[in-house]
Amino acid sequence: MxxxxxxxxxxxxxxxxxxxxxxxxxxxxxxxxxxxxxxxxxxxxxxxxxxxxxxxxxxxxxxxxxxxxxxxxxxxxxxxxxxxxxxxxxxxxxxxxxxxxxxxxxxxxxxxxxxxxxxxxxxxxxxxxxxxxxxxxxxxxxxxxxxxxxxxxxxxxxxxxxxxxxxxxxxxxxxxxxxxxxxxxxxxxxxxxxxxxxxxASSDEFTITVTGHGGHGGYPHTTADPVLALAAIVLALQQLVSRRVDPTVSAVLAVTQLDAGSSFNVVPDTARARGGLRAMREEDRLELVQALTDVAAHTAAAYGCTAQVDSEHNMPxxxxxxxxxxxxxxxxxxxxxxxxxxxxxxxxxxxxxxxxxxxxxxxxxxxxxxxxxxxxxxxxxxxxxxxxxxxxxxxxxxxxxxxxxxxxxxxxxxxxxxxx
Ligand SMILES: [Zn+2]
CATH class of the missing domain: 3.40.630.10 (Zn peptidases)
Known part of the structure; x- marks a missing residue:
């Protein structure tokens, strides 16, 4: 810049x-x-x-x-x-x-x-x-x-x-x-x-916690993999700004932190992402916070997992x-x-x-x-x-x-x- x-x-x-x-x-x-x-x-x-x-x-x-x-x-x-x-x-x-x-x-x-x-x-x-x-x-x-x-x-x-x-x-x-x-x-x-x-912009921070069912990395069909679900959520979130916010106004939704697992051959029970949300209009902020929650929940469900979103509004x-x-x-x-x-x-x-x-x-x-x-x-x-x-x-x-x-x-x- x-x-x-x-x-x-x-x-x-x-x-x-x-x-x-x-x-x-x-x-x-x-x-x-x-x-x-x-x-x-x-x-x-x-x-x-x-x-x-x-x-x-x-x-x-x-x-x-x-x-x-x-x-x-x-x-x-x-x-x-x-x-x-x-x-x-x-x-x-x-x-x-x-x-x-x-x-x-x-x-x-x-x-x-x-x-x-x-x-x-x-x-x-x-x-x-x-x-x-x-x-x-x-x-x-x-x-x-x-x-x-x-x-x-x-x-x-x-x-x-x-x-x-x-x-x-x-x-x-x-x-x-x-x-x-x-x-x-x-x-x-x-x-x-x-x-x-x-x-x-306004500034919000959020944490997404995906809970699945861990297990042996060699038997993934016996697990509900929260890492895969979280990866899908992170990508899906990148479409929110482009499809929910007027492009002449825009917004920023960035996932900046990922945290999951402790071994190459173990599917963990949970996976976590953190990030920030910035908007130029309060109505966009409210829309994006709701959409973020919906996308995380429904995407996780498609993978047999659940997602919880915790967000904090820092600045208008x-x-x-x-x-x-x-x-x-x-x-x-x-x-x-x-x-x-x-x-x-x-x-x-x-x-x-x-x-x-x-x-x-x-x-x-x-x-x-x-x-x-x-x-x-x-x-x-x-x-x-x-x-x-x-x-x-x-x-x-x-x-x-x-x-x-x-x-x-x-x-x-x-x-x-x-x-x-
Ligand atoms: Zn300063």
Missing amino acids: SAPETTVPVAVPHREPPAALTAWSERLTAALAEELPAALELRHALHADPRLSGDEQDTADAVVAALGLGEGRVVAGTGRLVRVVEGPGRSVALRAELDGLEVAERTGAPWAATGAAMHACGHDTHLAGLVALARAVSRVGGPAPLVLLLQPREERAPSGAADVVAEGVLTEEGVDSVVSAHVQPQLPAGVVNATPGPVN VLANDPDLARGAAGWLVRGGTTVDDAWRSFGSDDFSHFCAGARGLMLFLGVEGGPAGADGRRPGLHSPRFLPGDEVVGQVATALLAGYLAGAELLGEVAPPPAG
Whole structure:
């Protein structure tokens, strides 16, 4: 997946934004530039000292200290919510993830992490960009109430975003829209993606257990062979996406793990398969979960076996609010950024939990993941060599600012910035 996707530049929207918001955009863009040098230092410090999912306390403390806006409210165990602009009225929330990954860094950067953890998903750049923008807003003000969500446990279950939502934080803080930005090496460097509607897939995992009747490998006619039944199930499942889901939307059903038997001459009693299911529409997800169960049961029956399917729903579809996405795209285009509004991927991100409780917008930022290796490929997300350049911090901040302005516009009447 190293080839960049086609980029479709978004035309400047016909309707001009309110003059007050244009004035805010100019003022905040100027203030943001002054915050970038400190933000780059923060990026290096966070990158050098990553924390794993569920252990992000120190990272949250470092970010809160850099913000200088008080301790904030503890959310989802090791996360924090920090208010930047008080109400009245509903708020825009900007979210960044706190956790690194269990990856031993091999970037060679002077500020590389030296332990077993690494910011190999770019969360250090997201945090630094968020701080830069928040400091700019706290200095010169902003067009709408603003809170920051420093979210733990994006990389590993249980999802920090799901916990933030379950704790009622969005409702209590009056959050109208949540905006986040994520680096994405599949997009050309510098391009920002703002797709209206579904952009990341839902994610389910499943286990199929086939039970038959084992026996001597030399007398297969005396057995009900669960290995053969499971093999037939795995192949049959590959026809579900092609025959049950609109091909222009598509889905992914992948069997990634097989487990059966312990000897070449013994037919085992059971065989097991595990895999994942990804969809862009909830109705497709429900259809596929049911079809998966039916196909497994009926195929197993044809082989004299039974099948049990256990599935777990991990994440809903990440669907961007169309108005928020188009609004942010407009601010980015007017600011000179190339915007793509068509890219989507079957990756998943727990930001999708926020989209179920508020207007959500996940912006993806094209980056180069680092220098190409001996095989000519550049490192991708979660690679031990993944290290987007420092310019990404400013791009993250600019993308978040566009989301903030778009969220403010959707809240209604905006007062112009105070003179001076
Ligand atoms: Zn990530």
